[in-house]
Structures are given as structure tokens and as C-alpha cells.
Amino acid sequence: EYTGMSKERMVEIRQQNCNPMTMKVTYYKKPVFIHQGHMQWLWDVDGRRYLDLFAGVATVSVGHCHPKVTAAAEKQLRRLWHTTNIYVHPPLHEYCEKLASYFPDPLKVIYLTNSGSEANDLAMLMARLHTGNFDIITFRGSYHGGSPQTMGLTSNAAYKYPIANGLGCTNTMCPDVFRGPWGGSHCRDSPVQTIRECSCAQGHCMANDQYIGQLKETFDTSVPSRIAAFFAEPIQGVGGAVQYPKTYLKEAYKLVRERGGLCIADEVQTGFGRTGSHFWGFQGHDVIPDMVTMAKGIGNGYPMGAVVTTPEIAASFAKGVHFNTFGGNPVACAIASSVLDTIKEDGAQQISLNVGTYLMTELAKLRDKYEIIGDVRGKGLQIGVEMVKDKASRHPLPPEAMSEIFEDMKDMGVLIGKGGVYGQVMALAPCRSVLFSWRVVATLQATTSQVRFHTTSLWTHAGFGGGLTNDTF
Ligand code: PMP
Numbered sequence: 391e392y393t394g395m396s397k398e399r400m401v402e403i404r405q406q407n408c409n410p411m412t413m414k415v416t417y418y419k420k421p422v423f424i425h426q427g428h429m430q431w432l433w434d435v436d437g438r439r440y441l442d443l444f445a446g447v448a449t450v451s452v453g454h455c456h457p458k459v460t461a462a463a464e465k466q467l468r469r470l471w472h473t474t475n476i477y478v479h480p481p482l483h484e485y486c487e488k489l490a491s492y493f494p495d496p497l498k499v500i501y502l503t504n505s506g507s508e509a510n511d512l513a514m515l516m517a518r519l520h521t522g523n524f525d526i527i528t529f530r531g532s533y534h535g536g537s538p539q540t541m542g543l544t545s546n547a548a549y550k551y552p553i554a555n556g557l558g559c560t561n562t563m564c565p566d567v568f569r570g571p572w573g574g575s576h577c578r579d580s581p582v583q584t585i586r587e588c589s590c591a592q593g594h595c596m597a598n599d600q601y602i603g604q605l606k607e608t609f610d611t612s613v614p615s616r617i618a619a620f621f622a623e624p625i626q627g628v629g630g631a632v633q634y635p636k637t638y639l640k641e642a643y644k645l646v647r648e649r650g651g652l653c654i655a656d657e658v659q660t661g662f663g664r665t666g667s668h669f670w671g672f673q674g675h676d677v678i679p680d681m682v683t684m685a686k687g688i689g690n691g692y693p694m695g696a697v698v699t700t701p702e703i704a705a706s707f708a709k710g711v712h713f714n715t716f717g718g719n720p721v722a723c724a725i726a727s728s729v730l731d732t733i734k735e736d737g738a739q740q741i742s743l744n745v746g747t748y749l750m751t752e753l754a755k756l757r758d759k760y761e762i763i764g765d766v767r768g769k770g771l772q773i774g775v776e777m778v779k780d781k782a783s784r785h786p787l788p789p790e791a792m793s794e795i796f797e798d799m800k801d802m803g804v805l806i807g808k809g810g811v812y813g814q815v816m817a818l819a820p821c822r823s824v825l826f827s828w829r830v831v832a833t834l835q836a837t838t839s840q841v842r843f844h845t846t847s848l849w850t851h852a853g854f855g856g857g858l859t860n861d862t863f
Pocket residue numbers: 447504505506507508510533534535536623627628656657658659685686
């Protein structure tokens with residue numbers, strides 16, 4: 391039972407002493423006061439239980455306070471918390487060896503940081519030093535961090551401040567086949583198949599060519615002939631689980647390398663088996679990046695990040711001294727090592743695949759039924775449900791209607807995330823706990839149907855009933 395500080399006092403403190411801005415990004419009319427977590431569940435200070443389908447933005451990989459990970463943390467906390475990297479301590483080396491074994495050659499050299507922004511900052515620096523070039527390209531709608539450097543990589547207005555940020559960063563059109571200008575375009579060989587469903591032998595789509603054309607145009611107009619790097623997530627997370635045409639990343643990597651640039655996969659959300667079919671998101675695109683950045687799921691919620699790269703790139707970086715007081719500290723390494731073991735033992739990647747496929751199949755049925763569900767996409771347990779005014783216009787469902795959905799879901803005991811440049815995407819990235827059972831999925835299914843029902847009614851009351859079919863009611 392919770393006997394701590396009152397909710398009112400917490401709100402006062404949040405406004406006075408504690409980054410008041412974060413009050414604005416709470417999804418709900420009244421904040422949710424979370425007190426405790428266990429596996430896929432969270433409890434608020436009033437003892438209400440919630441099913442956590444956002445996992446702290448795809449962070450809690452194997453469940454809140456997973457007993458095995460907690461035990462590993464406790465053991466290390468009693469032995470050694472900190473030493474500088476001047477000394478050699480076993481957890482760092484045990485972890486780096488283990489993490490490196492999850493990557494294909496030549497990705498074998500690891501740098502540990504404390505967050506995703508720090509990892510991307512470091513990757514920017516290494517790419518520039520290695521190539522001798524400066525310019526970096528990212529996708530519009532992306533989020534890669536909030537530090538002054540990574541804010542330049544980030545291309546989502548909500549997270550930009552009017553300061554000189556990320557000098558040398560240019561964005562290109564995100565190959566978003568739903569919201570982009572060539573969204574819903576069809577396979578060249580089979581006009582009835584949309585791009586993501588396309589499985590033709592060529593694996594080549596008209597929209598893919600258009601988006602690759604946009605990238606070429608960015609090269610021709612916005613950057614010097616040689617570039618330092620291209621950063622892309624395998625699935626765009628904060629952008630709303632945006633997936634690209636099948637061959638896009640492979641072709642983009644080739645173009646980037648022709649211009650001297652390094653290809654960097656930001657796996658902060660997609661890594662550690664979240665996409666189900668593979669351990670790393672890039673493997674689903676049949677590419678091998680020059681660098682991979684990680685955070686979030688790496689520590690199951692414990693602050694940590696990492697960059698993995700090739701020995702050749704690491705050699706260019708070794709010309710200076712790079713030091714990080716807390717990066718790779720013994721406690722973080724012991725936790726991260728246990729997270730890797732637990733992912734394997736609990737079959738978290740398989741949970742992503744099985745539960746994710748089921749969830750997406752069921753959500754796709756709702757999409758086919760309801761006019762305001764524009765798109766259901768994603769892979770494994772990184773899922774986006776894009777809400778629209780109607781399917782024809784694809785106008786984003788406005789914030790007030792989205793807000794109703796979030797309130798309803800919360801009232802029904804389900805926490806979900808928000809994504810997309812217009813906040814129009816329901817982002818599902820659940821904790822992959824073994825307790826995340828079929829029964830829970832069934833509950834979610836029932837819940838989502840009710841939410842649809844409620845939202846469509848709200849929409850009609852608001853005077854936008856035009857696109858709705860009778861069967862919605
Ligand atoms: N990259 C991606 C893809 C992210 O989603 C985030 C965080 N939302 C970051 C980088 C930055 O990570 P951090 O908040 O740990 O700095």
C-alpha cells in the first residue's frame with residue numbers, strides 16, 4: 391500500500407522544482423501517478439493496476455522489475471558500483487564480449503554510454519572523424535535525441551528548440567508509405583498489392599523509387615558531394631512505427647556509401663528482439679550498418695546506451711581520448727548482461743513475434759471495419775495504429791479525439807503510447823514479459839473495440855460523421 395507523498399504535493403513539486411515542461415507531455419487530463427511495477431503491470435498510488443503496453447517507450451524489454459534482472463542488480467550493488475575506466479573491472483568485459491556476439495562481422499567494437507542521445511552524439515562524432523566529412527542525413531519525423539547535437543538529427547518540430555542545433559544535419563523525406571505523397575502506391579508488378587504486403591520476386595515498388603529519388607535529390611541539392619553519415623531507425627519509433635518500402639534501406643545504404651558516408655542504424659527502440667523476426671531491426675532490411683546505436687531496451691529501464699562499430703572506424707576514433715565517467719559502470723553492465731540472458735531464457739523475441747503477429751492481425755480486422763483506423767503496421771511488438779478523420783482524406787485524427795482515446799484506454803486500465811508528427815498514432819510497444827499471455831491480448835482486443843466505438847461516437851457528435859459507415863455503430 392502506498393503511504394508516501396500526496397498527489398497534490400507531487401504536482402506542486404513538479405511545477406516548482408522539477409522540469410515543469412514534462413507536465414505538458416503527460417498524455418492525460420490528470421497525471422497518472424505510478425508507484426510500482428511488476429512484469430507487464432504497473433500500479434498507481436491508489437492501487438489501480440494498468441497493463442503497460444508502452445513499456446516506458448519500448449524500454450522495459452522483459453518486464454518491470456524482472457526478478458532475474460533485479461537479482462543481478464542487487465548482487466552487483468553489493469560488490470562494486472563504480473570505478474573509473476582507468477581500472478579494469480569484470481562486468482564491463484563480460485558484457486562487451488556477450489553483446490558483440492549478437493552482431494555480425496565486422497560490428498565488434500563496443501562503446502558504452504548512459505543514454506540514447508549520448509550514443510547518437512558519439513556516433514556522429516565517430517562518423518565525422520572517420521570519414522573526414524561533416525554532413526549527416528536523417529529522416530523527417532525522426533527522433534534521435536535531445537542534446538544540442540542530436541537535436542539536429544531529430545526532425546520532429548515538437549522536440550526542436552530555436553537554437554543552433556546539430557550543425558551539418560539535413561533531413562530527407564521519410565519513406566512513409568501511408569502518410570507520404572506516394573503513400574498507398576502499389577507494387578509495380580501487381581497493382582492490387584500495397585507496398586508493405588508486396589512479396590514479388592523483384593521486391594521493388596514504385597513508391598520505393600520515388601523515395602529513393604527524394605534521397606538523391608537531397609544529395610544533389612542540400613549537402614556537399616561527400617557526406618559523413620546517414621542515420622535511420624529500422625522502423626521509425628517516435629514517428630509512429632513508420633515502415634519503409636521493402637528495399638529502401640538497402641538502396642539508400644548503397645547511395646550513402648557511394649558518397650563516402652557511413653550507414654548508422656538507430657536501434658534504440660527496435661533492438662533486442664522487439665521486432666520479433668530478428669534480434670536487430672536492420673537484419674529485417676538485409677543490410678549491415680557501419681554503426682549501430684542502442685539504449686532503452688538494453689537495460690530494461692536502467693539508464694544505459696551503446697554504440698557498436700567496426701575495428702576500422704574504432705581505429706580512427708582512437709586518435710583522441712574518449713572518456714565517459716559512468717558509461718559501462720559495473721552495475722549497468724551486470725544489469726545489461728542479465729537482460730541479454732533473460733531475453734533468451736524468457737523467449738522475449740519469440741513473444742514479440744507470436745503476440746505481435748496476433749495483435750496486428752486482430753488490429754487489422756478493426757482497421758478494415760472502422761473508418762477512423764487508417765493504418766495498422768509494425769513488426770513484432772513495435773506496432774502503430776494510425777488514426778484518421780476518414781480513410782479517403784487520411785487527415786490525422788485531431789488531438790482532442792486522440793486525447794479521448796488515451797483517457798478511455800487509461801480508464802479501462804491500459805496504458806499506450808502516442809506517436810506521429812501530429813500525435814495521431816497509437817503506439818504499442820508492450821513489455822515482453824512471459825506473463826503477457828493470450829488472455830491479456832484478448833482483453834486488449836475487447837478494449838480496443840470499445841475505444842473505437844466510443845471514439846466514433848465522439849467524432850460524430852463533433853460533426854465529422856461524413857466518412858463513417860453504419861456498421862461503425
Ligand atoms: N533514438 C531513438 C530512436 C529514440 O526513440 C530515443 C528516445 N525516444 C533516443 C534516440 C534518445 O534516447 P534517450 O532519451 O535515452 O537519450
